[in-house]
Every structure is written in structure tokens, then in C-alpha cells.
Amino acid sequence: MKDDVVCARVRLQPGSLPRVRAWAAHLHAHRAEALRTLDDEGVSVESVFLESDASGDSLVYYLRAADVEAAFEIARRSQAAIEQFHRQFKQDTWLEVNRLELLVDLSS
Incomplete structure (x- = not known):
């Protein structure tokens, strides 16, 4: 059975970059x-990238599960402390989440 893959762009609240770096x-x-x-x-892979441009800061999430x-x-x-920390981080910093369209997924 093939894993599911998702990638999303998360637009961040203005000025939240210090909090993002502390979260990481x-x-x-x-x-x-x-x-x-x-x-x-x-989940076998979770990667998060920071994208900064003139429109602001975003996170790009890649997840394979x-x-x-x-x-x-x-x-x-989950009641795990790390999950609670992550949920609070999302609540405090995330503005909008947009899933990206998967066009190619090459894995062995």
C-alpha cells in the first residue's frame, strides 16, 4: 500500500517569525x-520549510504517512506535551492553510 502525501503552505501572522524560530x-x-x-x-516524514517574500512569511509542510x-x-x-505545544503554536501564528496539488511523487 502506498503512503499518503500532503504538502501545504501555511501563511503566518505578521511578526511571528521569532516565535516560529523558537518553535523549530x-x-x-x-x-x-x-x-x-x-x-x-x-508518519514517516514530516518536513517544514520557511518561505519569506514580499507578501510575508509562510511555512511549507510536507508530510508522508x-x-x-x-x-x-x-x-x-494526543495529550503529549509536544503536541500541546504544537497546537498552541498553530493557534498563535497560523493565519491560513492551503494544501498544494501533488503533481509528482517519486519514491521507492
Whole structure:
């Protein structure tokens, strides 16, 4: 069975870049816990890129999971401290999420 893949652009609140960098540093500092939650969710890859241009700052999320919607639901219900931290981060900094159209996904 082929994994689900999703990529999204998340437009950020103006002025939230310091908070974004602190969030990323927190995830790096708590890498083991973050990886455990991804494993619980069936996620094999989660990558986040920062895009900054004249219109502002955005995050570009790439996620590969056995079942993306199931992974999202598990994350929503999780009581893990890292998930609670991430939910608060999203609430404080995210303005808009737009899923990108998958055109090509080459993986072995």
C-alpha cells in the first residue's frame, strides 16, 4: 500500500517569525519526543520549510504517512506535551492553510 502525501503552505501572522524560530528550536531540543509522536501517528516524514517574500512569511509542510487523515486525528487527540505545544503554536501564528496539488511523487 502506498503512503499518503500532503504538502501545504501555511501563511503566518505578521511578526511571528521569532516565535516560529523558537518553535523549530523547541522541536529540535525535544526531537526524541517529536519522533515518538510521529511514530504513533504513522508518519514517516514530516518536513517544514520557511518561505519569506514580499507578501510575508509562510511555512511549507510536507508530510508522508500511512494515512494522513488518521495521522491528523491522532495528533488532534494526543495529550503529549509536544503536541500541546504544537497546537498552541498553530493557534498563535497560523493565519491560513492551503494544501498544494501533488503533481509528482517519486519514491521507492
